[in-house]
Amino acid sequence: MPRVYAVLVVNNGSEWLSEVLDTLDSPQYPNLDLVVVDNGSADDSRNIIADRVPDERSIRFRRNVGFGRAVAGALKRGDLEATDYVLLLHDDLVLAPNALGRLIEACNQDPSVGIVGPKLREWGPEPIVQEVGGTIDRFGRAERPVEPGELDQGQHDRQRDVLFVSTAGMLIRADMLRALGGFDTRYPAFRDDLDLCWRAWLRGHRVQIVPAAVGYHIGAATRRLRRLGLGRVPRELAERHSVATMMACYQPLRLLWLMPVVFLLAAIRTIGFVATRRIGDAFAIIRAYAWNLVQLPATLGRRRAIQRNRTVTDAQIAWLFAPGLPRVVSYGEAVADWVAGGSTKAFLAEADEAEPGQQQTPSFIRTF
Structure with missing residues (x-):
């Protein structure tokens, strides 16, 4: 056994x-x-x-x-x-x-x-x-x-x-x-x-x-x-750790074109949070990227070890990931709507759904 x-x-x-x-x-x-x-x-x-x-x-x-x-x-x-x-x-x-x-x-x-x-x-x-x-x-x-x-x-x-x-x-x-x-x-x-x-x-x-x-x-x-x-909110921790993991695990070519999009999407969400006076959420994203900047030497060290020991390419496990294009399209439409005088609700709702701490708590759990 x-x-x-x-x-x-x-x-x-x-x-x-x-x-x-x-x-x-x-x-x-x-x-x-x-x-x-x-x-x-x-x-x-x-x-x-x-x-x-x-x-x-x-x-x-x-x-x-x-x-x-x-x-x-x-x-x-x-x-x-x-x-x-x-x-x-x-x-x-x-x-x-x-x-x-x-x-x-x-x-x-x-x-x-x-x-x-x-x-x-x-x-x-x-x-x-x-x-x-x-x-x-x-x-x-x-x-x-x-x-x-x-x-x-x-x-x-x-x-x-x-x-x-x-x-x-x-x-x-x-x-x-x-x-x-x-x-x-x-x-x-x-x-x-x-x-x-x-x-x-x-x-x-x-x-x-x-x-x-x-x-x-x-x-x-x-x-x-x-x-x-921990002195941090779930949104900040999830954002900063996702970014650090992507920087360490993606192969160079994929990283070069993906990370600029990641940064752009983060900037859009930050602007949306500021525009809707959700300043705490905006600063959570800013702190997440500031942490990654400070931690960049350590992340690059981890990256070297991970890339040296990997036996599988990004393409071989790409099917495990959800498609990214729908998110980019959704954010693009939301920005266009905002520029035209609409609201930021579309991409903020999507951002909230994706983050920990946003799920409703069932009534039977609230009794604790």
Whole structure:
């Protein structure tokens, strides 16, 4: 039976943490080594962990160091050489009893599959699909294959390759994770899943969504049900990390023509936000690009390593990305309408839909 090293990252999750720990205590998979990381919680999470988790199986950071650094700290505690898989868990996710077994089975059936994730459903009584893998268009905009409030009727139950899966319930081959060097620890939250999975694809490893495995997820950070303690809003983090990942992963020719369009679209959104007096959103985009300017030397260093070790071209995985042309056309029409005296609502609505933190919170989740 494969050995699984599980890392549960906790940040101000006391409302649901006890229930999550209850499911991990069950004997659904006996060969599971669990480490719980308290990532700077300021609520009762620290006391729950102290009561439920032995000291040798827990790590505590005084402040939120970000998901990637929290995972890296936990991996240093474990023996990855003797581990087959690493399971990453958010503190607001409950896996169905058979989910881990289904994820492991998917990896065992095909050695080329390096990362898998479960179908995510809303944590509540109604069978609402939350996520079945993710993608972006060529300019970094997130695309969701699931409609808000979409009922799970088996329409997404085909196991398939995707660009990335969420870190909530992500299962990774341990040897592959070591080869990739783990997460980019500059990313405290948002798009860290995209970055890791994209790099896996470039090394020749496939990423799959396994709908037979189900996880029930609140999505507390995305819905802003808790304070991240990072000093930044989701829009800024998602924007800056998407741009950094594109600069590191795209091949030179594709990068040369894509990035000017990315910058232009960002400028259009910024102007639109200013015109509609959404100054906070405008500054979020400005800060995202300022961060990338400051981080450019580090990003270029990562780029050199990624490009040197890649075995797959951009063209070979282009089918994993959503088409980018419709977005450019939509923005162009919106700008033309604005210049003619119309409003900026068209492209601002699209920008909001693509960003984390804009989803509606179901009523059953609001009770937390």
